[in-house]
Amino acid sequence: MRLLTLFATSLALAVACPPPFNDPNFFGINDTATYIQEQHDNGTSGWADSVWDWRNIHREWPRQEGKDAKTLIEYRYYDPAYKSTFTDIVNGALKMWFDKIGVAGEKSKHSLDIQEKKYSKGVLPYCRVPKSKDDRTPIWNPDVKDDTLVIKMQAGNTRAAMATLGYLHESADPEPGRHFIAIQRL
Incomplete structure (x- = not known):
């Protein structure tokens, strides 16, 4: 019973854990500075949100049309x-x-x-x-x-x-x- 409780607690903690710890890409990186640098180097979406949820009514600001859209x-x-x-x-x-x-x-x-x-x-x-x-x-x-x-x-x-x-x-x-x-x- 204790083992089941420990497992359930660990599972709840893992599910509730905020980003970046619930990001599978994070597991291969040993320090936060490297992770942040990787996100900076690869980021081009113009939007960052630490707790994105499809049910959240707030979204990224619309991007203009065209090649160099802002x-x-x-x-x-x-x-x-x-x-x-x-x-x-x-x-x-x-x-x-x-x-x-x-x-x-x-x-x-x-x-x-x-x-x-x-x-x-x-x-x-x-x-x-x-x-x-x-x-x-x-x-x-x-x-x-x-x-x-x-x-x-x-x-x-x-x-x-x-x-x-x-x-x-x-x-x-x-x-x-x-x-x-x-x-x-x-």
């Missing part, structure tokens, strides 16, 4: 006040990020491109706009795609930031603004 994530600020508050922080973070990973392409082995959405003349560039001239209630800007990444302020008075992970298709959440980064600035 995974473009376009962002806009929630409103003018947030843009003036967070532009320097966001630009600094993106610079730090791309200084480290490089630009998308064969050399960097990723396809990620993050850009502030360009807007045409006469179109407000923010995610939320006043409902009307008389009603200043903010509504989703009809000129902004529903899956745009929104940069907004984190509610509360603690030092915190949070963001959605991956891409959430409209079939899972049809609400505009479902992708966001919320930053708290004290």
Whole structure:
């Protein structure tokens, strides 16, 4: 009976063990640094997820069509006040990020491109706009795609930031603004 309990416990542990330990490729490698380097050298999918599950509604961001297709994530600020508050922080973070990973392409082995959405003349560039001239209630800007990444302020008075992970298709959440980064600035 003890042997059966030990076996069942070991099996449960093996099944529940998080990646990379449940990856059969990992068993031939004796150290984590080698495994990470191997993943870096062979990676070209532009997406990494340590706990992928087909039931998870979050997916990789869609890749554009074409030979040198990029995974473009376009962002806009929630409103003018947030843009003036967070532009320097966001630009600094993106610079730090791309200084480290490089630009998308064969050399960097990723396809990620993050850009502030360009807007045409006469179109407000923010995610939320006043409902009307008389009603200043903010509504989703009809000129902004529903899956745009929104940069907004984190509610509360603690030092915190949070963001959605991956891409959430409209079939899972049809609400505009479902992708966001919320930053708290004290």
